[in-house]
Amino acid sequence: MPVVGRPVQRPGRPGLLEKTYIPSILKGMWITLRHMIRPKVTMRYPEETWRLPENYRGLPALVRDEESRVKCVACFLCEYVCPPKAIHIEAQEITTGVEKGPRIFDINMLRCIMCGYCEEVCPEQAIFLTKEYKTVGLSREQMIFPKDKLLAMGGTRPDPIKKWARLTRAQEEVRGSAGAGQGAPR
Amino acid sequence: MMETPAPPRGDHAQMEERHALDQWVMTTRLADYVAWGRKNSLWPMPMGLACCAIELMAMVAPRYDVARFGAEALRFSPRQADLMIVAGTVTKKMAPAVKRIFDQMPEPKWVISMGACASSGGMFRSYPVVQGVDEIIPVDVYIPGCPPRPEALIEGIMQVQRLVQERARAGRGTDPPGRRTPASAGT
Numbered sequence: 001m002p003v004v005g006r007p008v009q010r011p012g013r014p015g016l017l018e019k020t021y022i023p024s025i026l027k028g029m030w031i032t033l034r035h036m037i038r039p040k041v042t043m044r045y046p047e048e049t050w051r052l053p054e055n056y057r058g059l060p061a062l063v064r065d066e067e068s069r070v071k072c073v074a075c076f077l078c079e080y081v082c083p084p085k086a087i088h089i090e091a092q093e094i095t096t097g098v099e100k101g102p103r104i105f106d107i108n109m110l111r112c113i114m115c116g117y118c119e120e121v122c123p124e125q126a127i128f129l130t131k132e133y134k135t136v137g138l139s140r141e142q143m144i145f146p147k148d149k150l151l152a153m154g155g156t157r158p159d160p161i162k163k164w165a166r167l168t169r170a171q172e173e174v175r176g177s178a179g180a181g182q183g184a185p186r
Numbered sequence: 187m188m189e190t191p192a193p194p195r196g197d198h199a200q201m202e203e204r205h206a207l208d209q210w211v212m213t214t215r216l217a218d219y220v221a222w223g224r225k226n227s228l229w230p231m232p233m234g235l236a237c238c239a240i241e242l243m244a245m246v247a248p249r250y251d252v253a254r255f256g257a258e259a260l261r262f263s264p265r266q267a268d269l270m271i272v273a274g275t276v277t278k279k280m281a282p283a284v285k286r287i288f289d290q291m292p293e294p295k296w297v298i299s300m301g302a303c304a305s306s307g308g309m310f311r312s313y314p315v316v317q318g319v320d321e322i323i324p325v326d327v328y329i330p331g332c333p334p335r336p337e338a339l340i341e342g343i344m345q346v347q348r349l350v351q352e353r354a355r356a357g358r359g360t361d362p363p364g365r366r367t368p369a370s371a372g373t
Contacts, residue, residue, distance in 0.1 A: 042251045045340050059330065084302065084309035110305035110318075113332035133335050136342045137328045140306065140318070 057114045058132040060107055061154030062147065063125075069164060070151065071126035074102040078118035078127055086111035087118065105147040110140060124163075128154060221354030224268070224294070225347040226256040231267035231291060233284060236274030238301040238333040245336035257343055264290040269346060270323070271339070275303035276316040288323045296349065298342045299325040302332045 017023060043050065052058075065071055074091035092103035118127045130153055137143040145153075214222075234242055245252050252258050261267040264287045276284055288297070299319050302308030305328045307317035319325060326349055329342045 041248050042254075043249060044254070045250060045337050046344070049337070084307075085311065108306065109330040110302060110328055111308060112330060113302050113309050115332075133331065133338055134341045135330060136338065136345050137330070138326070138345070140320070140328065143305075143328055143330060 052131045052133075056131050056133075057116050057129045059109055059114065059130055059135060059145075059153070060112060060118055060127055060150070061130045061132075062105060062127055062150040063154035063157040064151060065159040065164070066156065067164075068156070070101055070147075071124050071157075071159065072102050072105060073099045073124055073126070074105075075123065077121045077123065081117045081121045082112075083115060083117065084111040084113055086113075102147060105150060107145050107150060109135065109143045109145055110137070125157070125159070128157065130154065217354045218351070221351050224354075225350040227259075228255075228257040228269040228296075228343065228346065228350075229259045229261045229267045230257055230269045230271050230343075231264055231287065232260045232262070233270055233272045233287065234274060235272070235276060235280060236301075236303060238273035238304070241333045241336050241339065242271060242273045242300065245339045250336040250340060252340060252343065255340065255343055255347070264288075265292065267291055268294060269296045269298065269343075271298045271300055272304040272319045272323075272325075273300040273333075275308070275310055276319045276322075277314050278316060279314070281316050281322050284319065285322045294350075296326045296346050297323055298327045298329065298339070298346060300329045300339060300342065301334055302330060305330065308332060 062070065062072055074089055076089055076091075079085070079087040079089050086108045088104065088106040088108075089102050090104040091100045094101040114129060116129050119129050132153065232239065232242055244250060246258055246260060257269070264270075268291065270288055270291060272284065288295070297319075299305045303310060303315070304319045305325075307315050309332075311317070316322060327342045327345045329338050331338055334342075
């Protein structure tokens with residue numbers, strides 16, 4: 001059976017120059033010198049920060065629309081889909097029009113793994129992952145973010161569909177035309 | 187005849203003198219001085235148990251370079267460390283070792299719980315995983331993320347530095363062991 005490959009031999013005895021260690025020392029010093037004149041790679045973090053990509057997934061946050069309505073309608077889909085079950089929602093009826101809204105919307109940021117499933121599943125585009133990645137906390141209670149804090153983090157995102165306004169208008173038209181016996185215009 | 191100098195001028199001269207001395211002399215309290223030394227030479231014990239440890243290594247590497255905060259000397263012996271960074275999933279099997287290593291660290295000592303798993307169990311809501319390392323050891327700083335970025339860990343180390351200073355101000359180097367009860371389970 002033929003031998004494939006060739007085994008490596010041990011290096012021979014060092015010569016006279018090798019025995020003085022001068023070539024090895026010079027080689028080592030050359031490596032140190034090369035690192036001295038190389039461009040610096042360190043990012044001075046608190047002063048300099050990294051430019052995050054557009055699709056960076058940081059801490060999740062709730063958003064409002066242009067009319068400062070809370071977009072969330074407490075459908076519980078994000079709570080259902082959340083792999084670590086970091087989201088806790090309690091719903092309530094709301095007076096601003098059509099549907100319900102969250103009374104309590106807590107996200108345990110220590111459970112959250114920033115997977116983005118909540119953003120993906122949300123039918124109202126009410127929850128988004130921000131680019132926030134520097135948050136640290138001193139206790140577990142402090143890291144459960146309530147609704148107000150999440151809304152403050154999320155800010156405003158415009159709602160191009162304007163479903164709320166459309167549904168509110170439709171409801172008002174139904175009420176107004178109920179006496180005339182007409183159906184609701186679609 | 188006008189022997190008495192004007193009092194404002196005397197005060198002013200005194201102030202000038204004190205100001206000149208302040209340029210060369212700085213006074214502080216011993217506790218503050220010790221805390222200053224401590225917080226700028228934290229020696230972390232890398233309790234790397236899972237993927238968070240990769241980010242922990244990235245923090246020590248040249249790009250983020252935690253040596254700028256004096257915390258680059260990762261000590262693999264708990265006897266030489268004073269900051270335990272629990273990075274990763276703490277299983278029930280590993281928990282006694284984590285607890286023991288924490289107990290072997292000399293006082294004063296601090297703990298950073300890095301990432302979702304160490305802080306609360308994260309997505310591992312299951313029987314073999316400790317639901318938060320603060321059930322077995324007292325945690326000072328929690329860092330969310332899965333895993334957190336190295337910047338977040340640097341942020342945590344800066345928070346520990348602030349804690350060191352604040353506790354020195356409050357007159358306690360670190361809380362005595364009896365008072366540092368682990369946080370209650372839940373959530």
